[in-house]
Amino acid sequence: MSMRETVGPATEELVAEAKESQRDRFRRRAVWLGDHMRREWQIYLMLLPVLIWFVVFLYKPMYGLQIAFKDYSIFRGVAGSPWIGFEHFQTLFGNDQFLRAIKNTFIISSLSLLVGFPVPIILALMFNEIRNERYKRTAQTIVYLPHFISLVIIAGIVISVFSPSTGVINLALQKLGFEPIYFLTRPEWFRPIFIGTGIWQEAGFQSIVYLAAIAGVNPSLYESAVVDGASRWQMMWKITLPSILPTIIIMLIIRIGNLLEVGFELIILLYQPATYQTGDVINSFIYRQGLQGAQYDLAAAAGLFNAVVAFILVMAANTISRRVSKTSLW
Amino acid sequence: MSGVNLNRIVKNYGSLEVVHGIDLQVNPQEFVVLVGPSGCGKSTTLRMIAGLEEITSGTLSIGDRVVNRVAPKDRDVAMVFQNYALYPHLNVADNIAFGLRIRRVPKQEIAQSVEEVAKILGLTEYLDRKPSDLSGGQRQRVAMGRAIVRHPKVFLFDEPLSNLDAKLRTQMRSEIKRLHKRLGVTSIYVTHDQVEAMTLADRIVVMRDGRIEQIGAPMELFNNPVNTFVAGFIGSPPMNQFEAEIAAEDGGMVAITQNARIRLPAAKELLGHSGRRIIVGIRPEHTSVKPVEGATAIPVELDLVETLGSEALLHTTVGDTPFVVKTETGGRTDHLQSVETVYVMPRDIKIFDLESGRILQSQLTEMAA
Numbered sequence: 047m048s049m050r051e052t053v054g055p056a057t058e059e060l061v062a063e064a065k066e067s068q069r070d071r072f073r074r075r076a077v078w079l080g081d082h083m084r085r086e087w088q089i090y091l092m093l094l095p096v097l098i099w100f101v102v103f104l105y106k107p108m109y110g111l112q113i114a115f116k117d118y119s120i121f122r123g124v125a126g127s128p129w130i131g132f133e134h135f136q137t138l139f140g141n142d143q144f145l146r147a148i149k150n151t152f153i154i155s156s157l158s159l160l161v162g163f164p165v166p167i168i169l170a171l172m173f174n175e176i177r178n179e180r181y182k183r184t185a186q187t188i189v190y191l192p193h194f195i196s197l198v199i200i201a202g203i204v205i206s207v208f209s210p211s212t213g214v215i216n217l218a219l220q221k222l223g224f225e226p227i228y229f230l231t232r233p234e235w236f237r238p239i240f241i242g243t244g245i246w247q248e249a250g251f252q253s254i255v256y257l258a259a260i261a262g263v264n265p266s267l268y269e270s271a272v273v274d275g276a277s278r279w280q281m282m283w284k285i286t287l288p289s290i291l292p293t294i295i296i297m298l299i300i301r302i303g304n305l306l307e308v309g310f311e312l313i314i315l316l317y318q319p320a321t322y323q324t325g326d327v328i329n330s331f332i333y334r335q336g337l338q339g340a341q342y343d344l345a346a347a348a349g350l351f352n353a354v355v356a357f358i359l360v361m362a363a364n365t366i367s368r369r370v371s372k373t374s375l376w
Numbered sequence: 377m378s379g380v381n382l383n384r385i386v387k388n389y390g391s392l393e394v395v396h397g398i399d400l401q402v403n404p405q406e407f408v409v410l411v412g413p414s415g416c417g418k419s420t421t422l423r424m425i426a427g428l429e430e431i432t433s434g435t436l437s438i439g440d441r442v443v444n445r446v447a448p449k450d451r452d453v454a455m456v457f458q459n460y461a462l463y464p465h466l467n468v469a470d471n472i473a474f475g476l477r478i479r480r481v482p483k484q485e486i487a488q489s490v491e492e493v494a495k496i497l498g499l500t501e502y503l504d505r506k507p508s509d510l511s512g513g514q515r516q517r518v519a520m521g522r523a524i525v526r527h528p529k530v531f532l533f534d535e536p537l538s539n540l541d542a543k544l545r546t547q548m549r550s551e552i553k554r555l556h557k558r559l560g561v562t563s564i565y566v567t568h569d570q571v572e573a574m575t576l577a578d579r580i581v582v583m584r585d586g587r588i589e590q591i592g593a594p595m596e597l598f599n600n601p602v603n604t605f606v607a608g609f610i611g612s613p614p615m616n617q618f619e620a621e622i623a624a625e626d627g628g629m630v631a632i633t634q635n636a637r638i639r640l641p642a643a644k645e646l647l648g649h650s651g652r653r654i655i656v657g658i659r660p661e662h663t664s665v666k667p668v669e670g671a672t673a674i675p676v677e678l679d680l681v682e683t684l685g686s687e688a689l690l691h692t693t694v695g696d697t698p699f700v701v702k703t704e705t706g707g708r709t710d711h712l713q714s715v716e717t718v719y720v721m722p723r724d725i726k727i728f729d730l731e732s733g734r735i736l737q738s739q740l741t742e743m744a745a
Binding site: 266267270271273274276280284288 | 450
C-alpha cells in the first residue's frame with residue numbers, strides 16, 4: 047500500500063481527474079455544437095421535417111408499446127390499463143399459430159434472401175454487359191416497371207396468372223397434357239409463388255444500386271485488364287464483382303436487418319386459410335390478432351418480439367461484416 | 377525487340393477528326409516521348425497503339441506485323457496508366473501477377489517473376505499490402521511492375537507521373553530512365569510536361585491539334601525548333617518571342633521593335649526584305665546581363681527578380697513585350713536589381729515567319745564568316 051504513495055497519485059485522484067477531463071470534453075463539444083447550429087442554422091432547419099416525422103410516426107407510437115405488458119382496454123386507455131408483466135408473451139409462445147408464424151417468417155425470409163438477393167446483382171452485371179444503349183435502356187425499363195405497380199394490382203396479376211381456369215400457367219399445363227393445379231390453395235406452392243413474385247417486382251429496381259456501384263468502377267481498370275488479355279467474363283469476375291463487393295455487403299446487412307419484415311401486405315393479399323400452414327408470418331399474424339381480432343395488447347407483444355429479433359439481427363450482421371470485411375453500416 | 381511504325385494514322389470520333397494522319401517510326405529499344413498540350417491527340421495516339429481505340433485509317437505495325445485489327449492482348453504491349461489502374465481488392469503481388477494469371481502461366485513461374493520484378497522495383501517488402509496502403513510513388517512502381525512482369529515488346533506510358541508531387545516525379549523519372557536502360561524495351565511515353573520529355577526521351581515528338589509539329593532528339597528540338605510552337609513548348613522558361621521589323625544597318629540586318637534594335641544573324645534572303653515583319657525568338661538561357669564581345673544589346677525594363685538559388689529569372693519587358701532572362705547569380709542577387717540592358721549573341725537569335733510561324737533560320741547563311 048505504501049508503494050502507491052511513492053509511485054503517483056491515488057486511484058481516486060486519477061478517477062476524479064479522468065471524470066473532470068471527460069466533463070471538459072463534453073462541455074467543449076456542446077459549445078462546438080451550439081456554435082455550429084448558430085452558424086449553419088439553415089441545414090438544421092432542413093433537418094427538422096425528418097426529425098418531426100421520426101418523432102410523430104416512430105417515437106410517439108413507442109409510448110403505446112407498453113400495452114404489450116398491460117391488460118389493455120380501449121376504455122381505460124394506455125395509461126389506465128393494469129400491468130400484467132410478460133403474460134402476453136407467455137400466451138404467444140403457448141400459441142401454435144404464433145410459433146408457426148415465426149417458423150414461416152424465418153423460412154420465407156431466408157429463402158427469399160437466398161434466392162432473391164443474388165438476382166439484382168446478376169441483373170446488374172448482365173445490364174452492364176449490354177453494349178447497345180437503346181436495347182439496354184429498354185430492357186432496364188421493362189424490369190423496373192413492376193416496382194411501380196401497386197401491390198394490389200400485382201396480387202391481382204398473380205392470382206389471374208395462376209388461376210386454375212383462365213391462368214396462363216394452367217392453360218400451358220393443360221396443353222402439355224397435365225391436370226390444372228390450383229396453385230394458390232396449395233400450401234407447397236405458396237412460398238415459391240410469393241418469393242417469385244417478390245423477385246419479379248423488385249429485382250430490377252434493386253439492381254439500380256449495383257448498376258450505380260458498377261458505374262463508379264475506374265474505367266482504366268478494365269482498359270488495363272484488356273491490355274493484360276482478360277476476357278469479358280474474367281473482367282466481370284476479377285474486377286466488377288470485387289469492386290462492388292462493399293455495396294453488396296451493405297445491401298446484405300440491410301437485407302438481414304429486414305429479414306423479419308416479410309412484405310405482409312402481399313401475404314395478406316395472396317394467402318387464404320388453406321395456405322396459412324406455409325404462408326402465415328408474424329406480421330400477418332399480428333394483423334389478424336390485432337386489427338381483425340381487436341387483441342391490441344397481444345399484437346403489440348408480438349410486434350415487440352419481432353422488433354427485438356430484427357434489432358439483434360442487424361447488430362449481428364453489422365458486427366460480423368465489420369470484423370470480416372471491414373465494411374459496415376456504422 | 378520490336379519497333380513501332382505508324383503510317384498515316386487517322387482517328388475520327390464520329391465526323392470529328394482528332395488525329396490527322398500521323399507518321400512515326402519508333403526504333404527498337406528507343407524511348408520516344410509524345411508531348412503536347414491537352415487535346416493534341418497524344419493520348420489518343422498511344423491508345424490506338426495499345427488497341428484501346430480503333431484506328432480510323434492508316435497502318436500500325438509492331439515489329440513486322442500490322443496490328444490494326446489485332447486485339448490488345450495479342451499486340452504484346454504493356455501499358456502504364458495515369459491513375460495506376462491498380463486493382464484495389466488485390467495486394468501488390470496479385471496486382472503484379474494479374475496479367476500472368478489471366479494468361480494461365482504456371483504458378484511457380486508467376487511467383488518467380490513477381491519476386492524478380494519486386495526486387496527490380498524495390499517492392500519486395502510491400503508484396504502483401506493493398507494499393508490503398510501504399511504511397512503514390514509505390515503505387516506507380518506497382519503499376520510499372522505489372523507492365524514489366526509480362527516482358528512485352530513495347531511499353532506504353534500514359535502520363536504516368538502526373539499524379540505525383542514534384543519531388544517524387546523527379547525521382548520516378550530517373551527510375552523510369554534507369555529501368556529503360558536496364559531492360560531496353562521499346563517505350564512510348566505520353567506527357568504534357570516538357571521537362572519529362574527532355575529528360576527521358578531519346579527522341580521527342582511534339583504534337584499539336586492532332587498533328588506532329590516536330591520529331592527530334594531533345595537538344596535538337598531545343599536548339600533548332602522548326603516553328604514558334606515548338607520553340608515555346610520546349611524549354612523552361614519558354615523562348616521569348618516578339619514581333620519585329622527587319623531593317624538593314626551597317627551592312628547587316630537588325631530587327632527593330634519599339635525601343636530596341638537587335639542585330640540579327642546574317643541572312644541572304646532577308647537582305648532585300650527591309651520592312652518585312654518577323655518574329656524574333658531568344659531563349660532566356662542565351663541572354664547575359666554582362667556585356668559580351670560581339671553581342672547585341674537589348675534595353676530592358678526590370679519588373680521582378682525571381683531567385684532560384686544558383687540561377688535567377690529576371691522578368692523584364694522590351695517595350696511592352698514580356699522578356700525573361702535567365703542568369704547565374706553567383707550566390708547574390710543585389711547586382712541584378714539594377715539591370716537595364718541584356719546582351720545576346722546574334723547567332724543565338726531565331727527568326728520565324730510572322731504568318732506561318734515557321735523558322736527562317738534554315739534559309740540563313742553566315743555572311744560575315
